[in-house]
Amino acid sequence: xxxxxxxxxxxxxxxxxxxxxxxxxxxxxxxxxxxxxxxxxxxxxxxxxxxxxxxxxxxxxxxxxxxxxxxxxxxxxxxxxxxxxxxxxxxxxxxxxxxxxxxxxxxxxxxxxxxxxxxxxxxxxxxxxxxxxxxxxxxxxxxxxxxxxxxxxxxxxxxxxxxxxxxxxxxxxxxxxxxxxxxxxxxxxxxxxxxxxxxxxxxxxxxxxxxxxxxxxxxxxxxxxxxxxxxxxxxxxxxxxxxxxxxxxxxxxxxxxxxxxxxxxxxxxxxxxxxxxxxxxxxxxxxxxxxxxxxxxxxxxxxxxxxxxxxxxxxxxxxxxxxxxxxxxxxxxxxxxxxxxxxxxxxxxxxxxxxxxxxxxxxxxxxxxxxxxxxxxxxxxxxxxxxxxxxxxxxxxxxxxxxxxxxxxxxxxxxxxxxxxxxxxxxxxxxxxxxxxxxxxxxxxxxxxxxxxxxxxxxxxxxxxxxxxxxxxxxxxxxxxxxxxxxxxxxxxxxxxxxxxxxxxxxxxxxxxx
Numbered sequence: 007x008x009x010x011x012x013x014x015x016x017x018x019x020x021x022x023x024x025x026x027x028x029x030x031x032x033x034x035x036x037x038x039x040x041x042x043x044x045x046x047x048x049x050x051x052x053x054x055x056x057x058x059x060x061x062x063x064x065x066x067x068x069x070x071x072x073x074x075x076x077x078x079x080x081x082x083x084x085x086x087x088x089x090x091x092x093x094x095x096x097x098x099x100x101x102x103x104x105x106x107x108x109x110x111x112x113x114x115x116x117x118x119x120x121x122x123x124x125x126x127x128x129x130x131x132x133x134x135x136x137x138x139x140x141x142x143x144x145x146x147x148x149x150x151x152x153x154x155x156x157x158x159x160x161x162x163x164x165x166x167x168x169x170x171x172x173x174x175x176x177x178x179x180x181x182x183x184x185x186x187x188x189x190x191x192x193x194x195x196x197x198x199x200x201x202x203x204x205x206x207x208x209x210x211x212x213x214x215x216x217x218x219x220x221x222x223x224x225x226x227x228x229x230x231x232x233x234x235x236x237x238x239x240x241x242x243x244x245x246x247x248x249x250x251x252x253x254x255x256x257x258x259x260x261x262x263x264x265x266x267x268x269x270x271x272x273x274x275x276x277x278x279x280x281x282x283x284x285x286x287x288x289x290x291x292x293x294x295x296x297x298x299x300x301x302x303x304x305x306x307x308x309x310x311x312x313x314x315x316x317x318x319x320x321x322x323x324x325x326x327x328x329x330x331x332x333x334x335x336x337x338x339x340x341x342x343x344x345x346x347x348x349x350x351x352x353x354x355x356x357x358x359x360x361x362x363x364x365x366x367x368x369x370x371x372x373x374x375x376x377x378x379x380x381x382x383x384x385x386x387x388x389x390x391x392x393x394x395x396x397x398x399x400x401x402x403x404x405x406x407x408x409x410x411x412x413x414x415x416x417x418x419x420x421x422x423x424x425x426x427x428x429x430x431x432x433x434x435x436x437x438x439x440x441x442x443x444x445x446x447x448x449x450x451x452x453x454x455x456x457x458x459x460x461x462x463x464x465x466x467x468x469x470x471x472x473x474x475x476x477x478x479x480x481x482x483x484x485x486x487x488x489x490x491x492x493x494x495x496x497x498x499x500x501x502x503x504x505x506x507x508x509x510x511x512x513x514x515x516x517x518x519x520x
Contacts, residue, residue, distance in 0.1 A: 009255035010187045013195055013207075020209035021047040022514035023507065024197050025217060026249065028178040029057030030499035031480025032217035033167040037109075038507030040174045044212060044514050046507075048176055049199055051183030051244065053368050054153060056164050057219050058242040058452055058481075059499065061364045064159025065136035066106060066500060067493035068119070069099040074130035079491070081128040086262065086487030094461040095485060098501030099134075105500070106137050113169035115162075116140045125322040125492055127292050136493055139166050153368040156241070163496075187214065187252055187476070194256060194475035212514025213475040215506045216465070217499075220266075220453030220481045221247035231263040231455065234332040234341050237448045238273060238282025241364040245453075249482045253457035256476055259468040262487040263455030267495070269327030270307070270346070271449045272361055275385040279372055282449035283361040283386070285348075288432075290322050290492065296429040304354025304434045307446060309342040312402035312410050316343075317426040325490040328448035345445040347400055351437040352389075360387070360444075382442075392439040399443055411436050452495060456483030463506035475513070477506035 022044035025036045033055075036048045050057075069075035075096035076089075083092060103119060110117045118140050124131030139162040147154075147161040154161055171178065179201070186198035188207065196209045221227040223243035227250065229235055239245075254260065271284035285305075291297040297319070309315045316330035335342040361374040361381065374381065381387045390396050393411075397404045417423045418435040457465045457478050464472040465483075479502040481495050 008186075009252055010189050011198065013188050013190050016207075017196065017209040018206040019047070020211065021045050022211045023047075023213060023215065023510040024049065024208055024210040025215045025507070026184045026197070027057060027216070027218035027480075028055040029059035029217065029219060029480060030164065030167065030496060031059070031482075031503040032057075032215070033164070033171055034500050034503030035215045035217055035479050035507035036176050037167070037170055037174065038504040039215075039511040040176060042508045042511035044511035046176055047208060048171070048178045049182045049184050049197070050178045050180050051248070053181060054366070055168065055178045055180065056151070056154065056366060058222065058245055058366065059496070060151065060154050060160055060164045061156035061241040061366050062160040062163075062496060063157045063493070064161070064163040065138050065493045065496065066102060066163070067099060067491060067497040068102045068135050068137050069096060069133045070135070071130070071133045072096045072100050074133035075099050077130035078124050078128050078133070079485075082124070082126065082489040082491055083485060084488030087485045090461050091485055094505070095498065095501055098504070099497050102497065102500055103137055105504070109170055110139060110166055113166060113173060115142060115166050115169075123292070125290055125292075125325070126489065127294060134491075139163050153366065153371070155363050155365045155371055155373070183248065184218075184252070187256055189256065192474060194473065210475070212512070213477055213510040215477045215479060215510055216249035216253060216457070216482055217479045217503060217506075218249035218482060219245035220456060221245060221250060222450050222453055232266070232332075233334065234344050234448060237266070237268070237328070237450050238271075239280075240268065240271075240282050240284055240449045240451045242366045243280055249478065250456050253465050253473070253476065253478065256465070256473050257467045258457035258465045258473055258476070260455060260483075261458045262484060265454040265487050266450045267325050267452050267454065267490050268448060268450040269324050270331065270446045272386050272444055273447050274372065279370065281363065281365050281370075281372075282447055283363045283372070283374070284449050284451075286358060286360055286362050287324065288319065290324070291429065293321050297432055299431065301432060302434050303432045304357055305348050305350040306414055306436070307343070308347040308349060308400075308402070308410060310340070311342060312400070312406035314410060314414065314425060315346070317423070317428045319428055319432045322490070322492065324451065324492070331448045345447050348444045348446040349436070350442045352440045352442065353437060354434060355387075355442045386444060388443045390439070390441045390443055393441070396439075396441050396443060452481050454481060454484040454486045454490070456481070459483050461505075462509050463502050464509070477510055479503040479506040
């Protein structure tokens with residue numbers, strides 16, 4: 007299929023700037039382009055706006071010092087993006103509190119700030135914080151966005167952007183996917199959209215901003231770039247790599263396709279429920295400091311041979327928790343921990359809900375029961391009376407299970423995990439039964455890969471030259487290619503979206519991107 011076409015004989019519609027996707031990045035790009043004097047069209051292929059953004063925790067990463075933020079970003083990035091791009095993100099993070107405050111003030115809302123260091127004890131980590139949208143009087147997140155299961159802060163952040171779009175008379179055109187790009191003389195000049203009434207060719211005078219998210223819902227791209235399969239998407243099936251495919255067809259280079267943000271969790275037995283369910287989120291912790299006092303994790307993870315294979319409670323589990331599952335076992339010619347067995351006892355089951363569903367898809371929702379009873383009933387969790395039943399359910403010998411559980415309980419008694427270094431305060435011994443068993447799968451929250459871009463958010467080809475008229479923002483080609491900074495993608499949505507929208511507006515006005 008040809009994804010880049012020559013210009014049509016006649017354009018059906020025209021705009022100064024076309025934005026593809028209405029999550030955080032797309033909304034900000036549209037707002038920034040409008041405020042820079044451009045006429046904007048905003049296309050969203052979903053039935054509802056918000057994308058995967060609306061399922062986020064809603065904390066925008068900000069910084070007090072550009073130099074400190076840059077030092078931290080360079081360490082977490084591991085040399086996988088040029089410094090000038092990280093400098094632009096660091097600069098934008100410093101400016102974000104004022105920018106977010108202005109967006110909130112414009113629609114009668116307010117923001118809150120809290121200091122929060124980076125996820126690892128790297129130089130500069132203390133400069134960071136989070137900005138969130140404050141609770142809104144008379145606004146109930148679940149009632150206003152019934153189709154969303156996620157954090158209230160993520161919903162409020164998108165609602166603030168939706169109000170700002172409304173204030174500017176920018177209407178996201180829903181159920182309108184962008185399926186082709188138009189190019190003339192090496193420049194992207196428009197898009198082909200599939201509207202409910204048929205295909206339309208839309209001229210983009212200043213350029214096209216791709217803000218269509220990653221490839222959480224694209225098994226074909228995952229199979230091409232990730233070693234382990236399957237990986238379950240946590241929240242949103244609409245991110246099928248559309249922007250990646252369009253950018254590639256236009257000559258874009260790609261980066262960070264291997265890096266995705268996610269952890270491990272459960273698969274619902276009903277095939278009509280398409281999302282993976284992450285385990286309950288426990289607090290992140292800094293190496294050397296450990297989790298907050300009193301935070302315990304009642305389970306361990308076993309591979310198919312009945313051995314623990316990882317620290318089940320890594321410092322930033324939401325980013326790296328699935329990586330140990332990707333190891334291929336050449337002795338047995340399989341992925342030994344795909345799926346893994348999540349094991350706990352009845353006392354652990356009684357602590358709190360084990361799962362944390364998130365989703366954004368009208369007509370599909372799942373709420374985990376407060377006491378885990380519904381999950382026992384529907385088969386996500388299996389209650390087993392003793393170790394013999396556990397052996398039968400897993401296919402692992404009683405001797406192996408007894409050895410693994412005994413070694414774990416001895417480590418708990420000593421307060422030291424010699425095998426995988428799990429924090430001592432988090433360790434909980436397992437009783438003799440009943441046991442609770444579940445299959446654990448890798449779950450992707452969002453991806454980082456996509457088209458390479460420069461500090462102006464211009465998409466670049468393999469030769470490093472811009473694909474003229476094409477921009478990328480948000481998780482589509484994120485800068486994070488090694489370790490992730492919590493809230494970092496949200497910051498990229500706001501910083502990169504603003505840069506892309508403003509530069510496309512400049513191009514529409516006949517001024518060069520700055």
